[in-house]
Amino acid sequence: MSKKGWLARLVAGTGLALIALQAVAYTQTSGGYNMPTGVTEIAHEVHGLHMKVFAVCTIIGVLVFGVMIYSIINHRRSRNPKPADFHESVKVEIAWTLIPFVILIGLAVPAAGTLIRMEDTRNSDMTVKITGYQWKWQYEYVGEDVSFFSTLSQESNAARQTGSGIDVTKVPNYLVDVDNPLMLPVGKKVRFLITANDVIHAWWVPEFAVKKDAIPGYINEVWTKIEQPGTYRGVCAELCGRDHGFMPIVVRAVPEEEFKAFLAAKKGGASEVAAAAPATMSDAAPVAAEAATPAATEVATAAAKPAAAKDEEPTELVKKGEKIYKANCAACHQADGTGLPPNFPSLHGSKVANGPADAHILQVLKGKNLMPPFPQLSDEDVAAVTTYQRQSWGNKGSVIQPSQVAALRK
Ligand code: HEC
Ligand SMILES: [Cu+2]
Structure with missing residues (x-):
């Protein structure tokens, strides 16, 4: 050679x-x-x-x-033009x-x-039910009466809007941050029950090596036992529609004491807790006076109308509506209804919230421009949240009943 x-x-x-x-x-x-x-x-x-x-x-x-x-x-x-030809x-x-x-x-x-x-999910210390929605996660601490929604952080959400003018490289944890992280204790075997409410999602946290499909009508089981406290991030790993990229997962693993304190605080009546679990809402405390008073007359008229059997007491609707509002709408419209202009309008004196009921319901069910649709909310939830908006912040809209929502959903 x-x-x-x-x-x-x-x-x-x-x-x-x-x-x-x-x-x-x-x-x-x-x-x-x-x-x-x-x-x-x-x-x-x-x-x-x-x-x-x-x-x-x-x-x-x-x-x-x-x-x-x-x-x-x-x-x-x-x-070597003559190849060997053994076989x-x-x-x-x-x-x-x-x-x-x-x-x-x-x-x-x-x-x-x-x-x-x-x-092998046997002998777990606790269970968390995880439900995927377009486009957010719901976490329910089974048997603890604590549950809440976890959505993209307000900072990321504002920055991702077309023409927001925000430099996304300056947003900390851009698109991998949420408002309410899933809190878990370290050193405990946590069983997850994973399902979905609309389309197929997948709950994936690489640091746990947990990745499971969330399928409507099915419950998948998986578990984890976290060794070190910390913040662990993941994303939905199943293409689930327009905002698939905007439903991140954040788990905060904390020592057991801190976790217990968190659970206790949530049980102590944090507002989104009950909103996320309407079925378990049992307390019948009177509605905040400011929300109920301006509506008192309309409430009476609405209640007097002949209505379907499942119609709700307006005060109940407003009360429930506030919780649903805080969990689903406040990120954009703000808790006090003032919004984040110019992108997210204020609801004070809103034409829609003071106008015909149908247009209001349809805007929530179908969305409009930058506002996402909320088909995952039940008829009762939509009625509650729209009624809450129509009765708050000096608005003078009428009460909306679940039957009206049901009629428009078809
Ligand atoms: C992602 C941000 C976002 C969320 C979350 C959101 N909205 Fe909106 N909302 C908007 C935007 C943007 C508009 C303006 C839409 C338009 O007219 O182009 C709007 C408009 C409205 C209006 C009409 C205001 C007016 O008078 O023009 C109502 C009523 C409303 N939203 C209700 C709701 C309800 C109820 C929820 C929760 C179930 C909700 N929104 C959640 C972004 C949001
Ligand atoms: Cu998803």
Whole structure:
């Protein structure tokens, strides 16, 4: 072989080795190209499996491509025009059947073990029901009477609007931040029951190695046990419609004491708690006086009208409506109804909230321009939230009943 030929090989070989070394180095750094090592035992196992498979693939790749490249160069036609034509070698056939078989079994056995452990939700310390909506998550601490919605943070949401003029690189955790993170205790086995209310979503937090489809009508089970306190982020991993990219997941893992304090505070009547779980609302405390008074006369007329059996007491509607408003509408229209002009209009003296009921209901069901539709809200919820808007902030709109919403939904 000529001197030049060897030199070319040396340079090419060194180059390849350097690329390979760099790739390996990157896999070891977090935030590099590799998947995270994670903060749960399962995540570590998954990472370990991934590295094992990666190593096997690399070795096979180097061997196969090595032989291929060697053959292409050394058995090229210009050099050796008569190819060998051996075939039906029993030894070779046995080898290339057995070797892949052994490799696959060697990978499948540990992988199956991890899969079985992932599915084993027995002996969990607590359960969180996760429901996907277009486009938000609902978390319910089963048996604790605590539940709330978790939506894209107001900062990210304002910045993402077309023409917002906000430099998104300056928004902290842009598109991966929420208003109400899921709080979980560290060191506890948490079982998740995952479902959806409209289309298929998927709840995915890479640091936990948890990724499960959220399917309407089905409940999927999975679990986690977080080792270290911290904030862990994820996203919906199933293309679920227009705002699929805007329903991030944030989990805050805290020591058990802090978690208990959080639960207690939520039970102590944080407003969005009951809104998220209308079925469990039982307290019948009187409505805030300011919301009820301006509507008193209209309330009386509306109540006097002959109405369907399931019609709601207006005071109940306003009370429920405030909670639904805070959970679903306040991000844009603000808790005090003043909005964030110019994009999100104030509802004080709003034409829609003081105008015909149908237009108001349709705006909530179907959305309008920058305002998303809310088909996931029940008839009762829509009636409640629109009534709340029509009776608040000096507005003089009429009461809206669930039956009116039902009629327009068709
Ligand atoms: C993502 C932000 C956003 C959310 C959340 C939102 N809205 Fe809106 N809303 C808007 C925008 C933008 C408009 C103006 C739409 C237009 O006319 O172009 C609007 C307009 C309205 C109006 C009409 C105001 C007027 O007089 O022009 C009403 C009523 C309203 N929204 C009710 C609701 C209700 C009820 C909810 C919660 C269920 C809600 N909105 C949630 C963005 C939002
Ligand atoms: Cu989704």
